[in-house]
Amino acid sequence: MKYADVILPLALPKNYTYAVPESMEDALQPGSRVAVQLGKQKKYAGIVKAVHEQAPAYKTKLLLDMLDKDPVVYPTQLAFWSWIASYYMCSEGEVLNAALPAHLKLSSETLLLYNDAFGDDFTSLDDDEYLIAEALHIRKELRIEEVQLILDKSEVYSVIKKLIEKKVCLIYEELKEVYREKKENFVQLHADYHQEEQLAALFNDMGRAPKQMELLLAFLHLQKTEGDVKQNALLKKSGATTAQLKGLVDKNILWIEKRTVDRIRTGKVDAQIDFNLSPSQEVALADVRRHFEEKQVTLLHGVTSSGKTQIYVKMMEECLASGRQVLYLLPEIALTAQIITRLQKHFGSSIAIYHSRFSNNERVEIWNKVKNGEVQIVLGARSSLLLPFRDLGLIILDEEHDASYKQQDPAPRYHARDAAIYYASLFKAKVLLGSATPALESYYNAKQGKYGLVELNERFGGIRMPAIDVVDIKQEMAEKTMDGNFTQALKTAITQSLAEKKQVILFQNRRGYAPFLLCTTCGWIPHCKQCDVSLTYHRNQDKLHCHYCGTRYPYVYTCEACGSQSLIPKSFGTEKIEDDLQQLFPEARIARMDVDSIRNKDSHNKMIRLLEEQEIDILVGTQMVVKGLDFDNVNLVGILSADSLLSYPDFRVNERAFQLMEQVSGRAGRKHGMGKVLIQASNTRHPILHYVKEHDYKSMYEAEIAERQQFGYPPFYRVLKLTLRHKNQQVVEQAAQILASWLQPHIGAQLVGPAAPLVARVRNNYLQEMLIKLPRESRVIAHIKQVLREYFIQLLAEKRFRSVVIVPDVDCV
Numbered sequence: 001m002k003y004a005d006v007i008l009p010l011a012l013p014k015n016y017t018y019a020v021p022e023s024m025e026d027a028l029q030p031g032s033r034v035a036v037q038l039g040k041q042k043k044y045a046g047i048v049k050a051v052h053e054q055a056p057a058y059k060t061k062l063l064l065d066m067l068d069k070d071p072v073v074y075p076t077q078l079a080f081w082s083w084i085a086s087y088y089m090c091s092e093g094e095v096l097n098a099a100l101p102a103h104l105k106l107s108s109e110t111l112l113l114y115n116d117a118f119g120d121d122f123t124s125l126d127d128d129e130y131l132i133a134e135a136l137h138i139r140k141e142l143r144i145e146e147v148q149l150i151l152d153k154s155e156v157y158s159v160i161k162k163l164i165e166k167k168v169c170l171i172y173e174e175l176k177e178v179y180r181e182k183k184e185n186f187v188q189l190h191a192d193y194h195q196e197e198q199l200a201a202l203f204n205d206m207g208r209a210p211k212q213m214e215l216l217l218a219f220l221h222l223q224k225t226e227g228d229v230k231q232n233a234l235l236k237k238s239g240a241t242t243a244q245l246k247g248l249v250d251k252n253i254l255w256i257e258k259r260t261v262d263r264i265r266t267g268k269v270d271a272q273i274d275f276n277l278s279p280s281q282e283v284a285l286a287d288v289r290r291h292f293e294e295k296q297v298t299l300l301h302g303v304t305s306s307g308k309t310q311i312y313v314k315m316m317e318e319c320l321a322s323g324r325q326v327l328y329l330l331p332e333i334a335l336t337a338q339i340i341t342r343l344q345k346h347f348g349s350s351i352a353i354y355h356s357r358f359s360n361n362e363r364v365e366i367w368n369k370v371k372n373g374e375v376q377i378v379l380g381a382r383s384s385l386l387l388p389f390r391d392l393g394l395i396i397l398d399e400e401h402d403a404s405y406k407q408q409d410p411a412p413r414y415h416a417r418d419a420a421i422y423y424a425s426l427f428k429a430k431v432l433l434g435s436a437t438p439a440l441e442s443y444y445n446a447k448q449g450k451y452g453l454v455e456l457n458e459r460f461g462g463i464r465m466p467a468i469d470v471v472d473i474k475q476e477m478a479e480k481t482m483d484g485n486f487t488q489a490l491k492t493a494i495t496q497s498l499a500e501k502k503q504v505i506l507f508q509n510r511r512g513y514a515p516f517l518l519c520t521t522c523g524w525i526p527h528c529k530q531c532d533v534s535l536t537y538h539r540n541q542d543k544l545h546c547h548y549c550g551t552r553y554p555y556v557y558t559c560e561a562c563g564s565q566s567l568i569p570k571s572f573g574t575e576k577i578e579d580d581l582q583q584l585f586p587e588a589r590i591a592r593m594d595v596d597s598i599r600n601k602d603s604h605n606k607m608i609r610l611l612e613e614q615e616i617d618i619l620v621g622t623q624m625v626v627k628g629l630d631f632d633n634v635n636l637v638g639i640l641s642a643d644s645l646l647s648y649p650d651f652r653v654n655e656r657a658f659q660l661m662e663q664v665s666g667r668a669g670r671k672h673g674m675g676k677v678l679i680q681a682s683n684t685r686h687p688i689l690h691y692v693k694e695h696d697y698k699s700m701y702e703a704e705i706a707e708r709q710q711f712g713y714p715p716f717y718r719v720l721k722l723t724l725r726h727k728n729q730q731v732v733e734q735a736a737q738i739l740a741s742w743l744q745p746h747i748g749a750q751l752v753g754p755a756a757p758l759v760a761r762v763r764n765n766y767l768q769e770m771l772i773k774l775p776r777e778s779r780v781i782a783h784i785k786q787v788l789r790e791y792f793i794q795l796l797a798e799k800r801f802r803s804v805v806i807v808p809d810v811d812c813v
């Protein structure tokens with residue numbers, strides 16, 4: 001008898017083993033998608049991890065079905081999933097859940113089937129039962145949602161239960177295949193008219209039906225130019241109606257064929273490299289190649305606008321020429337608009353873009369094409385790492401320092417940079433990390449010789465790095481020259497840029513209008529009812545938003561504490577800046593880019609286009625404006641408040657602040673002459689501001705790395721954050737205390753906490769956090785993770801802690 005271990009898309013502590021029916025024995029392989037039953041009724045589609053002959057201790061069920069002819073992933077992906085699960089402390093099921101497109105996951109749908117034996121005497125039924133029985137009698141089967149619709153309520157289980165007891169219906173669990181091929185109508189000419197003379201005769205006969213003649217002419221034209229004639233295209237071109245087309249079909253002149261079409265178009269990659277590298281870029285490229293001869297990973301540290309993308313393109317071209325696949329990762333898909341265009345220029349339309357905004361059907365198609373190698377280039381955010389590459393040769397991680405490479409919620413909480421390096425090793429593929437401001441961890445690894453290091457210190461086109469001035473807010477306040485949140489210096493600089501028909505980017509790291517409201521009588525600040533966090537005022541909607549749980553509240557006019565009506569907005573966000581600008585520069589065309597204004601892919605693309613076409617004079621935004629954008633005409637960048645970047649409690653605060661300011665500065669003066677950057681700050685003497693001013697990454701690195709070593713932070717230690725969560729504050733505090741006391745003997749001084757985090761309550765759950773610092777030896781790390789897993793089970797086994805949620809976050813950022 002053969003057995004299969006199956007990964008199910010659930011957070012189960014281990015995989016289940018099923019018996020393999022003889023009929024499947026030959027075809028079943030690791031990676032095959034199978035239908036299984038779990039528990040009494042639920043059915044799932046899972047993925048076979050291994051096939052073996054070892055019977056488990058429990059009584060096995062048989063696999064129900066094999067869902068596809070071929071496996072949906074290769075053993076490489078199974079190995080990758082297993083590494084993610086073990087390294088990031090989650091289940092393989094959670095990894096599968098993140099990896100597989102929804103349409104390949106499937107879980108069962110409950111169907112009510114009419115029991116014909118019951119007959120049609122419904123006199124014994126009450127009103128609700130009667131309604132359902134009648135519907136079932138007519139339709140023979142109903143889904144739960146349909147029952148809810150009919151009864152107009154969501155609580156329908158009691159009714160269903162009674163109907164089952166009374167034997168009116170039966171329950172059936174069905175796995176629904178949801179992926180649908182896309183079909184389109186193609187128009188063809190009937191074989192009778194394939195000869196010239198016949199066609200000519202036909203046109204002669206058609207004299208009295210000019211509309212049909214026009215349609216036929218349009219058809220012939222499309223056939224000649226496009227080859228295939230789609231019904232939609234034909235109707236559009238000829239301006240004819242479906243009825244007129246049907247006329248020709250009825251006369252047996254044209255006929256219509258339904259064909260399966262690809263949603264995702266691919267073609268052979270035909271690289272067009274129409275640029276030459278500058279001498280220093282050439283050197284950098286040669287260095288990258290040289291390092292790759294010995295090393296799997298190379299870090300390209302190139303200043304902003306040095307042309308890192310051009311070097312990526314060259315490396316991609318080489319990899320594609322060798323027939324292998326390339327994955328180009330970006331921290332956020334919002335960044336893709338410009339990169340897509342740039343890459344398409346070189347590699348044509350054969351680039352698959354993968355992100356969460358695609359439809360589920362499209363995702364299945366990309367999945368399949370990556371798997372069979374038809375797609376050679378994938379461009380995407382971190383989740384595209386989970387695609388089933390067949391033969392990956394190169395991973396490019398652009399803006400490798402970016403924190404959004406780390407998945408926060410839900411599990412798997414993986415870091416795409418580290419995961420990419422592991423994934424690549426399975427293929428013996430190379431990884432090229434690129435950034436103007438590398439993560440300290442990456443630069444450290446490069447300095448240690450673990451990665452190759454290539455530095456590109458000049459901007460393309462010989463343009464100098466922008467000049468950076470720090471403007472003293474305190475001084476201008478004292479001199480009363482501030483205009484709201486704008487210093488005189490910034491205002492003057494904006495005025496000048498506008499006069500020169502240049503564009504301006506302004507950065508403020510808070511969105512909304514005012515980060516909080518304040519009662520000037522008693523100091524009360526409105527907070528979220530479910531989270532311990534102040535509410536942000538969004539003036540567009542005139543509402544207060546909780547940025548933690550998303551709840552929206554009406555504006556408050558009266559202080560809940562003292563009853564006075566003296567609430568004023570405090571501090572400022574992007575919305576307020578946009579507003580101020582409108583007042584200060586009424587003539588200027590102003591736009592805002594943040595998660596509130598960019599709700600979808602199209603609005604982002606549109607804004608990028610408007611900027612490129614210089615239809616926008618001033619852009620205000622959050623982090624979003626920082627990332628890799630390349631506009632020729634921006635000559636001024638303003639950072640409204642450096643203080644807020646430099647003052648939050650996190651060991652990465654300085655590194656982050658440097659990266660942000662250096663990156664946003666990097667948007668200035670990329671093409672025509674040197675740009676200018678103004679940084680407004682109260683604390684103008686902060687050392688980080690000095691490094692930013694000098695564009696001095698290396699000194700920032702030296703200073704920070706010394707601190708990291710001294711205080712035992714990454715890259716010298718790995719940090720694992722444990723978050724515990726519960727509705728009851730006391731319970732979660734006790735749980736955290738107990739867990740910490742168990743861990744103490746194993747970890748000792750390397751355990752920080754437990755304590756309540758800055759925001760101690762989110763969505764009505766109280767939080768406790770502790771940080772565990774792990775030495776970098778993998779043996780020790782593996783041991784501690786094992787200890788942790790056992791303690792989690794032990795803790796949750798105690799009745800009072802049963803509903804405590806424990807979230808381990810390995811290498812938290």
Ligand SMILES: Nc1ncnc2c1ncn2[C@@H]1O[C@H](COP(=O)(O)OP(=O)(O)OP(=O)(O)O)[C@@H](O)[C@H]1O
Nearest residue numbers: 275276277278304305306307308309310436460628
């Ligand atoms: N060899 C080259 N030939 C033509 N144009 C180039 C070349 N190198 C760079 N450029 C142009 O210079 C600009 C900056 O290059 P790119 O965007 O690749 O820089 P980057 O290093 O990625 O910068 P950032 O880190 O700020 O994203 C782009 O508009 C790019 O097209």
Ligand SMILES: [Zn+2]
Nearest residue numbers: 528531546549
């Ligand atoms: Zn909230």
